[in-house]
Amino acid sequence: MMERQTDLVVVGAGPAGLAAACAASNCGLEVNLVDEQSSPGGQLFRNIESPLGQASLDAKERAQGMALAKKFRASDITYFPDTTVWGLEPHKVSCTAEGKTKIFPTQSVIVAPGAMERPVPFPGWTLPGVLGAGGADILLRSGGTLLKDPAQPIVLAGNGPLLLLLACHLIDRGVNIAAWLDTGYWRKRIMSAIPMAVSFFDSAYLGKGLSMARKIAKAKIPFVLGAKNLQAIGTQRVEKITYEVKGETKEIATTCLLLHEGIIPRTHILSSLGAKHLWDPVQRYWHPEVTECGATSIDGLYLAGDAGYVHGGDASITKGTLAGIDAARRLGVITDSEAAFRSKQPLNKLRLTRFARGFLRYVFAPNPAIFAVPDQTKVCRCESVSAGDIRKVVLEGNTDVNEVKLYTRCGMGPCQGRMCGPALAEITAATLSTSPKKVGSLHIQQPFRPVSLENYCDTTTQD
């Protein structure tokens, strides 16, 4: 079904999307907001309108999230929950809602798809019982449990800010954490010392980190530094895990392993449009090139939030606000000087946040060694392609990930390379002794979500 044309469509109802929609609507734009979840909040403010969601946030974030949701509900924005976007151009957004196609013609688009956990393969990671730490946290925050018996031991592994938060949530629920295996990258961590000093400009944030660290220290979780070569072993689900530390192999019996190797932008939408991306050699991910207002290299298309570069929730709200204001300026609904006036405060805030949190880039830099997995490790979960399959094809002379994809099927399954793309690039690059920057990134085709042929034809005839 073709919806009425509006000034702006915002994709995503997380911190950035909500702030963008509110700012644009406040400037006088007519705004449609589409989101695949059934209530606003995204990942950070998930279930923010229910006591369950509110309880899992600290006081400051809770207040921030609730205020944002309230402002959004009070606005004139037209909200389309449970709506999955599968096609996008600067003037048209194509979605599916309840099995039906919805097309939104528009003057401009702000995409705010947020971030995701960096997927990192290791032997046994497809076994039930192995989850992303982010996924586990979503489960806890929405009232689920990881194991029927909370006293059963769980193992945490990896490196990244989310592990701290997840550990706190697990401790609060009385879950027994058998071990925390740290895979951090000390060469880069040491470089964080100087920027870390700068973070005192953002002392509230630092305080939050310290209080989490205190809680974890009190719980006396066995902490293993420099864990390597993690493996999950089991038949129907994980039964035990093994890892190496200082050349010795250790084993832990567990039915649940939670892995986290940092957070990366979700870039599918912008890559499919050929927007320009940049490579961050420390965090090892591609991120779209955007202005401070979130304008991309494509006219009328903005990006807001962590999908541009991962700076966290605070910064996402600010980035959303800036994008919303600039979208109004671009359409001439507000003047350049009004836009500059409205943007002044958020811009200053964004610069300060970026400056104060610069150290995180180094503290949680991923260790490239985590991608040096054994040949039999499944890299592409959907198509069951192993690291050995990839290496073989690379050694045969295929040096671009898109060629490797063609010959191995790595990245051709339903997730369209979302789960294997980063590892595919790392393994290809390592085989060639070069940087992932040099091996290209997967070309993403629209529709970027599975959509039935019937729905797809529906829309093309409406053109």
Place this chain on the structure above:
Amino acid sequence: MEKSEHNDTVTILVDDIPVTVPAGISVAAAVLGHHHAGETYTNPVDGSPRAPYCLMGVCFECMMEINGEPNIQSCLVTVEEGMIVKRQVATAGAK
């Protein structure tokens, strides 16, 4: 758009077993966190057991049959009273 889901529960049928879960949670969270099914999806390529991994719509490992529709990413669907959910597990004959 307001939903009065506070502290309510709903009952869904997972592989013919009634499961009562908090309202407002996703089908994936309901199955994983309350039914504790372990495997929820058999990978059609290699036949290996899979379960929800990301719970945010990225991995497609949570595909289940919901109200007769197969291959639905269950982490993106909110539970509703009376919903009929089937795991797409090879041994259970669903597929």
